[in-house]
Amino acid sequence: MSTGALAINPASLAMFNVIQASDPGELDDRSRVSERFLESSRVYKYQLRDRALWRMRFDRPIFSLAERSAGSILATYGDSSFATEVSVDGEEGDLFCFTTLLHGQITLVRDGNSTTGAGTCGLVWRPDPSTRLLISDNNARTNVFFKVAEVAEALEHTLDERLRRPLEFKPNLEWSSGLAASLKRQLDFVMHEFQQPDGVASNPVALASMTDLLVSLVLCGAPHNYTDQLGRSPAGAVPVYIRRAEDFMRANCAEPIRIAHVAAAAGCSVGTLGVVFRHFRGKTSLGALHAIRLEQAYCDLTRGGTGASFATVACRYGFTNSARFNVAFRRRFGETPSEAVRHASRS
Numbered sequence: 001m002s003t004g005a006l007a008i009n010p011a012s013l014a015m016f017n018v019i020q021a022s023d024p025g026e027l028d029d030r031s032r033v034s035e036r037f038l039e040s041s042r043v044y045k046y047q048l049r050d051r052a053l054w055r056m057r058f059d060r061p062i063f064s065l066a067e068r069s070a071g072s073i074l075a076t077y078g079d080s081s082f083a084t085e086v087s088v089d090g091e092e093g094d095l096f097c098f099t100t101l102l103h104g105q106i107t108l109v110r111d112g113n114s115t116t117g118a119g120t121c122g123l124v125w126r127p128d129p130s131t132r133l134l135i136s137d138n139n140a141r142t143n144v145f146f147k148v149a150e151v152a153e154a155l156e157h158t159l160d161e162r163l164r165r166p167l168e169f170k171p172n173l174e175w176s177s178g179l180a181a182s183l184k185r186q187l188d189f190v191m192h193e194f195q196q197p198d199g200v201a202s203n204p205v206a207l208a209s210m211t212d213l214l215v216s217l218v219l220c221g222a223p224h225n226y227t228d229q230l231g232r233s234p235a236g237a238v239p240v241y242i243r244r245a246e247d248f249m250r251a252n253c254a255e256p257i258r259i260a261h262v263a264a265a266a267g268c269s270v271g272t273l274g275v276v277f278r279h280f281r282g283k284t285s286l287g288a289l290h291a292i293r294l295e296q297a298y299c300d301l302t303r304g305g306t307g308a309s310f311a312t313v314a315c316r317y318g319f320t321n322s323a324r325f326n327v328a329f330r331r332r333f334g335e336t337p338s339e340a341v342r343h344a345s346r347s
Helices: 032-036 148-159 178-194 204-221 227-232 240-252 259-266 270-280 285-302 310-316 322-333 337-346
Strands: 017-021 043-048 063-070 073-080 084-089 095-103 105-110 113-118 121-125 131-135 139-147 172-174
Touching: 073 178, 073 204, 095 105, 095 113, 095 148, 095 178, 105 121, 105 139, 113 172, 139 148, 139 178, 139 204, 148 204, 148 227, 148 259, 148 270, 178 204, 204 259, 204 285, 240 259, 240 270, 240 285, 259 270, 259 285, 270 285, 285 310, 285 322, 285 337, 310 322, 322 337
Parallel strands: none
Antiparallel strands: 017 063, 043 084, 063 073, 073 139, 084 131, 095 121, 095 139, 105 113, 105 131, 113 121, 121 172
Protein backbone atom coordinates (compact mmCIF):
# COMPACT_ATOMS: atom_id res chain seq x y z
CA MET A 1 0.00 0.00 0.00
CA SER A 2 1.28 3.48 -0.82
CA THR A 3 1.50 6.32 1.72
CA GLY A 4 2.00 10.03 1.38
CA ALA A 5 5.54 11.37 1.32
CA LEU A 6 6.94 12.06 4.78
CA ALA A 7 7.88 15.63 5.70
CA ILE A 8 11.41 14.71 6.76
CA ASN A 9 13.91 15.41 4.01
CA PRO A 10 16.85 13.02 4.50
CA ALA A 11 19.11 15.31 2.46
CA SER A 12 18.80 18.02 5.14
CA LEU A 13 19.50 15.57 7.96
CA ALA A 14 22.88 14.21 6.97
CA MET A 15 24.18 14.93 10.48
CA PHE A 16 21.34 12.95 12.12
CA ASN A 17 20.86 9.25 12.76
CA VAL A 18 17.71 8.42 10.79
CA ILE A 19 15.41 5.46 11.46
CA GLN A 20 12.52 4.63 9.12
CA ALA A 21 9.94 1.85 9.16
CA SER A 22 7.51 0.69 6.48
CA ASP A 23 6.36 -2.46 8.30
CA PRO A 24 3.93 -1.91 11.23
CA GLY A 25 5.45 -4.96 12.89
CA GLU A 26 8.70 -3.05 13.40
CA LEU A 27 6.85 -0.65 15.71
CA ASP A 28 4.95 -3.22 17.77
CA ASP A 29 7.87 -4.80 19.63
CA ARG A 30 10.94 -3.32 21.31
CA SER A 31 11.59 -0.55 18.81
CA ARG A 32 15.08 0.12 17.44
CA VAL A 33 14.36 3.78 18.11
CA SER A 34 15.35 3.31 21.75
CA GLU A 35 18.89 2.30 20.80
CA ARG A 36 19.57 5.79 19.45
CA PHE A 37 18.51 7.73 22.55
CA LEU A 38 20.81 8.98 25.31
CA GLU A 39 18.92 6.85 27.83
CA SER A 40 19.71 3.25 26.94
CA SER A 41 17.39 2.04 29.73
CA ARG A 42 14.33 3.60 28.07
CA VAL A 43 12.27 1.46 25.70
CA TYR A 44 9.93 3.45 23.47
CA LYS A 45 7.10 1.36 21.98
CA TYR A 46 5.21 2.54 18.91
CA GLN A 47 1.92 0.99 17.84
CA LEU A 48 -0.50 2.01 15.09
CA ARG A 49 -3.84 2.90 16.66
CA ASP A 50 -5.83 1.46 13.75
CA ARG A 51 -5.61 -2.32 14.14
CA ALA A 52 -6.67 -2.79 10.48
CA LEU A 53 -3.26 -1.45 9.45
CA TRP A 54 -1.21 -3.85 11.56
CA ARG A 55 -0.92 -6.57 8.89
CA MET A 56 -0.53 -4.27 5.91
CA ARG A 57 2.69 -3.55 4.03
CA PHE A 58 3.67 -0.18 2.60
CA ASP A 59 6.03 0.79 -0.20
CA ARG A 60 7.16 3.92 1.63
CA PRO A 61 8.10 4.57 5.26
CA ILE A 62 5.14 5.18 7.56
CA PHE A 63 7.36 6.31 10.43
CA SER A 64 10.64 8.23 10.61
CA LEU A 65 12.81 9.46 13.44
CA ALA A 66 15.98 11.53 12.99
CA GLU A 67 18.18 12.10 16.05
CA ARG A 68 21.38 13.97 16.87
CA SER A 69 22.96 14.68 20.24
CA ALA A 70 25.61 17.28 21.03
CA GLY A 71 26.83 18.21 24.47
CA SER A 72 23.89 17.73 26.82
CA ILE A 73 21.22 18.38 24.16
CA LEU A 74 19.36 15.74 22.17
CA ALA A 75 17.38 16.95 19.14
CA THR A 76 14.96 14.80 17.13
CA TYR A 77 12.56 15.06 14.20
CA GLY A 78 9.60 12.68 14.18
CA ASP A 79 7.18 11.93 11.35
CA SER A 80 4.19 9.54 11.29
CA SER A 81 1.80 8.82 8.43
CA PHE A 82 -0.81 7.15 10.64
CA ALA A 83 -2.15 7.71 14.16
CA THR A 84 0.32 6.11 16.58
CA GLU A 85 0.45 5.47 20.32
CA VAL A 86 3.82 5.77 22.04
CA SER A 87 4.47 4.30 25.48
CA VAL A 88 7.62 4.11 27.58
CA ASP A 89 8.97 1.17 29.55
CA GLY A 90 11.55 1.50 32.31
CA GLU A 91 12.18 3.86 35.20
CA GLU A 92 11.51 7.60 35.14
CA GLY A 93 13.74 9.25 32.57
CA ASP A 94 16.35 11.92 33.30
CA LEU A 95 15.35 14.16 30.38
CA PHE A 96 12.84 16.97 29.89
CA CYS A 97 11.38 17.03 26.39
CA PHE A 98 10.07 20.17 24.65
CA THR A 99 7.89 19.22 21.67
CA THR A 100 6.90 21.52 18.81
CA LEU A 101 4.14 20.40 16.43
CA LEU A 102 4.91 21.09 12.78
CA HIS A 103 1.81 19.28 11.52
CA GLY A 104 -1.06 17.51 13.25
CA GLN A 105 -1.42 17.16 17.00
CA ILE A 106 -0.26 15.05 19.95
CA THR A 107 -2.18 14.28 23.13
CA LEU A 108 0.03 13.73 26.15
CA VAL A 109 -1.52 11.37 28.73
CA ARG A 110 0.12 11.26 32.14
CA ASP A 111 -1.35 9.85 35.36
CA GLY A 112 -4.83 9.93 33.84
CA ASN A 113 -4.61 13.59 32.76
CA SER A 114 -4.45 14.57 29.10
CA THR A 115 -3.02 17.64 27.36
CA THR A 116 -3.12 18.26 23.60
CA GLY A 117 -0.47 20.12 21.67
CA ALA A 118 -1.03 21.58 18.20
CA GLY A 119 -0.08 24.72 16.30
CA THR A 120 1.08 27.38 18.78
CA CYS A 121 0.68 25.05 21.77
CA GLY A 122 3.70 22.88 22.51
CA LEU A 123 4.21 20.10 25.04
CA VAL A 124 6.67 19.61 27.90
CA TRP A 125 7.03 16.08 29.21
CA ARG A 126 9.37 13.63 30.87
CA PRO A 127 9.61 10.06 29.52
CA ASP A 128 8.41 7.52 32.11
CA PRO A 129 6.03 4.55 32.37
CA SER A 130 3.10 6.82 33.33
CA THR A 131 3.39 8.72 30.04
CA ARG A 132 1.65 7.95 26.73
CA LEU A 133 1.65 9.99 23.54
CA LEU A 134 -1.31 9.77 21.16
CA ILE A 135 0.00 11.00 17.81
CA SER A 136 -2.39 12.02 15.01
CA ASP A 137 -2.36 10.99 11.34
CA ASN A 138 0.07 12.87 9.07
CA ASN A 139 2.06 14.15 12.00
CA ALA A 140 5.43 15.94 12.06
CA ARG A 141 7.14 17.26 15.19
CA THR A 142 10.48 18.25 16.67
CA ASN A 143 11.72 17.39 20.15
CA VAL A 144 14.56 19.02 22.08
CA PHE A 145 15.64 17.13 25.21
CA PHE A 146 17.53 18.61 28.18
CA LYS A 147 18.97 16.72 31.13
CA VAL A 148 16.80 17.08 34.23
CA ALA A 149 19.82 17.36 36.54
CA GLU A 150 21.31 20.21 34.49
CA VAL A 151 18.09 22.25 34.40
CA ALA A 152 17.52 21.67 38.13
CA GLU A 153 21.11 22.70 38.92
CA ALA A 154 20.67 25.92 36.93
CA LEU A 155 17.50 26.65 38.90
CA GLU A 156 19.35 26.08 42.19
CA HIS A 157 22.08 28.49 41.11
CA THR A 158 19.47 31.09 40.17
CA LEU A 159 17.55 30.72 43.46
CA ASP A 160 20.79 30.32 45.41
CA GLU A 161 19.32 27.41 47.38
CA ARG A 162 18.69 23.69 47.13
CA LEU A 163 15.42 22.52 45.62
CA ARG A 164 13.10 21.05 48.23
CA ARG A 165 10.91 19.25 45.70
CA PRO A 166 11.53 17.97 42.15
CA LEU A 167 11.27 20.48 39.31
CA GLU A 168 8.07 19.88 37.31
CA PHE A 169 6.92 21.77 34.22
CA LYS A 170 3.32 22.32 33.20
CA PRO A 171 2.62 19.98 30.26
CA ASN A 172 1.21 22.63 27.89
CA LEU A 173 3.28 25.54 26.63
CA GLU A 174 1.79 28.42 24.65
CA TRP A 175 4.41 29.67 22.20
CA SER A 176 2.68 32.83 20.95
CA SER A 177 4.05 35.54 23.27
CA GLY A 178 6.58 36.57 25.91
CA LEU A 179 9.65 34.53 26.80
CA ALA A 180 7.88 31.37 25.62
CA ALA A 181 7.99 32.81 22.08
CA SER A 182 11.72 33.52 22.55
CA LEU A 183 12.21 29.94 23.74
CA LYS A 184 10.38 28.65 20.67
CA ARG A 185 12.66 30.66 18.36
CA GLN A 186 15.73 29.27 20.11
CA LEU A 187 14.44 25.69 19.88
CA ASP A 188 13.89 26.24 16.15
CA PHE A 189 17.44 27.60 15.96
CA VAL A 190 18.73 24.43 17.64
CA MET A 191 17.04 22.25 15.03
CA HIS A 192 18.50 24.40 12.23
CA GLU A 193 22.03 24.41 13.68
CA PHE A 194 22.00 20.66 14.33
CA GLN A 195 21.49 20.17 10.58
CA GLN A 196 24.76 21.97 9.80
CA PRO A 197 28.04 20.01 9.66
CA ASP A 198 29.98 23.03 10.93
CA GLY A 199 27.32 24.76 13.04
CA VAL A 200 26.97 25.35 16.76
CA ALA A 201 26.54 21.64 17.51
CA SER A 202 30.09 21.02 16.24
CA ASN A 203 31.69 23.87 18.20
CA PRO A 204 31.96 23.15 21.96
CA VAL A 205 32.51 26.81 22.87
CA ALA A 206 29.44 28.03 20.97
CA LEU A 207 27.39 25.04 22.12
CA ALA A 208 28.13 25.76 25.80
CA SER A 209 26.92 29.37 25.42
CA MET A 210 23.83 28.32 23.51
CA THR A 211 22.99 25.69 26.14
CA ASP A 212 23.22 28.30 28.90
CA LEU A 213 20.83 30.56 26.99
CA LEU A 214 18.41 27.71 26.32
CA VAL A 215 18.35 26.49 29.93
CA SER A 216 17.78 30.06 31.12
CA LEU A 217 14.88 30.52 28.68
CA VAL A 218 13.45 27.13 29.65
CA LEU A 219 13.31 28.22 33.31
CA CYS A 220 11.95 31.70 32.56
CA GLY A 221 9.68 30.95 29.58
CA ALA A 222 8.09 27.60 30.47
CA PRO A 223 5.77 27.57 33.55
CA HIS A 224 6.83 25.21 36.35
CA ASN A 225 6.35 24.68 40.07
CA TYR A 226 9.12 27.19 40.93
CA THR A 227 7.99 29.99 38.58
CA ASP A 228 6.52 32.17 41.35
CA GLN A 229 9.56 31.73 43.58
CA LEU A 230 11.86 32.49 40.67
CA GLY A 231 10.06 35.81 40.15
CA ARG A 232 10.52 36.75 43.82
CA SER A 233 14.14 35.63 44.14
CA PRO A 234 16.39 38.34 45.63
CA ALA A 235 19.97 38.72 44.52
CA GLY A 236 22.55 41.07 45.89
CA ALA A 237 24.86 43.13 43.70
CA VAL A 238 28.50 42.90 44.78
CA PRO A 239 30.95 44.52 42.28
CA VAL A 240 33.85 42.21 43.20
CA TYR A 241 31.92 39.39 41.54
CA ILE A 242 32.23 41.23 38.22
CA ARG A 243 36.03 41.48 38.42
CA ARG A 244 36.37 37.80 39.31
CA ALA A 245 33.95 36.79 36.57
CA GLU A 246 35.60 38.90 33.88
CA ASP A 247 39.07 37.64 34.84
CA PHE A 248 37.83 34.06 34.55
CA MET A 249 36.10 34.78 31.21
CA ARG A 250 39.25 36.33 29.72
CA ALA A 251 41.43 33.45 30.89
CA ASN A 252 39.06 30.82 29.49
CA CYS A 253 37.27 32.52 26.58
CA ALA A 254 38.52 29.93 24.07
CA GLU A 255 37.20 27.08 26.23
CA PRO A 256 33.61 25.68 26.33
CA ILE A 257 32.82 27.33 29.67
CA ARG A 258 29.28 27.72 30.95
CA ILE A 259 27.84 30.59 32.96
CA ALA A 260 27.62 28.21 35.95
CA HIS A 261 31.43 27.87 35.74
CA VAL A 262 31.79 31.66 35.64
CA ALA A 263 29.52 32.08 38.66
CA ALA A 264 31.46 29.46 40.60
CA ALA A 265 34.74 31.25 39.80
CA ALA A 266 33.19 34.57 40.87
CA GLY A 267 31.92 33.04 44.12
CA CYS A 268 28.21 33.72 43.64
CA SER A 269 25.06 32.20 42.17
CA VAL A 270 24.12 32.46 38.49
CA GLY A 271 21.19 34.69 39.49
CA THR A 272 23.41 37.09 41.44
CA LEU A 273 25.91 37.19 38.58
CA GLY A 274 23.12 38.17 36.19
CA VAL A 275 21.95 40.96 38.49
CA VAL A 276 25.37 42.54 38.98
CA PHE A 277 26.22 42.43 35.28
CA ARG A 278 22.92 44.03 34.30
CA HIS A 279 23.33 46.70 36.99
CA PHE A 280 27.02 47.56 36.55
CA ARG A 281 27.69 46.58 32.92
CA GLY A 282 24.27 47.05 31.34
CA LYS A 283 24.36 43.57 29.80
CA THR A 284 23.82 39.95 30.75
CA SER A 285 26.70 37.77 31.92
CA LEU A 286 26.34 35.80 28.67
CA GLY A 287 26.52 39.07 26.73
CA ALA A 288 29.68 39.97 28.65
CA LEU A 289 31.26 36.63 27.71
CA HIS A 290 30.31 37.21 24.07
CA ALA A 291 31.94 40.68 24.18
CA ILE A 292 35.14 39.32 25.74
CA ARG A 293 35.39 36.62 23.10
CA LEU A 294 34.92 39.25 20.41
CA GLU A 295 37.66 41.41 21.96
CA GLN A 296 40.02 38.44 22.08
CA ALA A 297 39.27 37.65 18.43
CA TYR A 298 40.18 41.28 17.61
CA CYS A 299 43.48 40.94 19.49
CA ASP A 300 44.35 37.69 17.70
CA LEU A 301 43.59 39.14 14.28
CA THR A 302 45.50 42.37 14.78
CA ARG A 303 48.51 40.78 16.43
CA GLY A 304 51.16 40.31 13.77
CA GLY A 305 52.69 36.97 12.87
CA THR A 306 49.87 34.60 13.80
CA GLY A 307 48.93 33.76 10.19
CA ALA A 308 45.52 32.49 11.27
CA SER A 309 42.58 33.02 8.92
CA PHE A 310 39.50 35.03 9.91
CA ALA A 311 37.42 31.84 9.98
CA THR A 312 39.92 30.04 12.22
CA VAL A 313 40.04 32.88 14.73
CA ALA A 314 36.25 33.27 14.73
CA CYS A 315 35.72 29.53 15.26
CA ARG A 316 38.27 29.51 18.10
CA TYR A 317 36.00 31.80 20.10
CA GLY A 318 32.69 30.17 19.23
CA PHE A 319 31.62 32.23 16.17
CA THR A 320 30.53 29.60 13.66
CA ASN A 321 28.85 31.91 11.15
CA SER A 322 31.24 34.25 9.30
CA ALA A 323 28.52 36.73 8.29
CA ARG A 324 27.26 37.10 11.87
CA PHE A 325 30.86 37.36 13.11
CA ASN A 326 31.57 40.18 10.65
CA VAL A 327 28.40 42.04 11.68
CA ALA A 328 29.17 41.70 15.41
CA PHE A 329 32.81 42.68 14.83
CA ARG A 330 31.90 45.82 12.89
CA ARG A 331 29.22 46.81 15.40
CA ARG A 332 31.73 46.51 18.25
CA PHE A 333 34.87 47.97 16.64
CA GLY A 334 33.52 50.15 13.81
CA GLU A 335 35.36 48.22 11.09
CA THR A 336 35.37 44.79 9.48
CA PRO A 337 37.96 42.14 10.44
CA SER A 338 39.88 42.72 7.17
CA GLU A 339 39.95 46.49 7.76
CA ALA A 340 41.20 45.97 11.31
CA VAL A 341 44.02 43.74 10.06
CA ARG A 342 45.02 46.30 7.40
CA HIS A 343 45.07 49.16 9.92
CA ALA A 344 47.11 47.08 12.37
CA SER A 345 49.66 46.14 9.70
CA ARG A 346 50.16 49.81 8.73
CA SER A 347 50.75 50.87 12.32
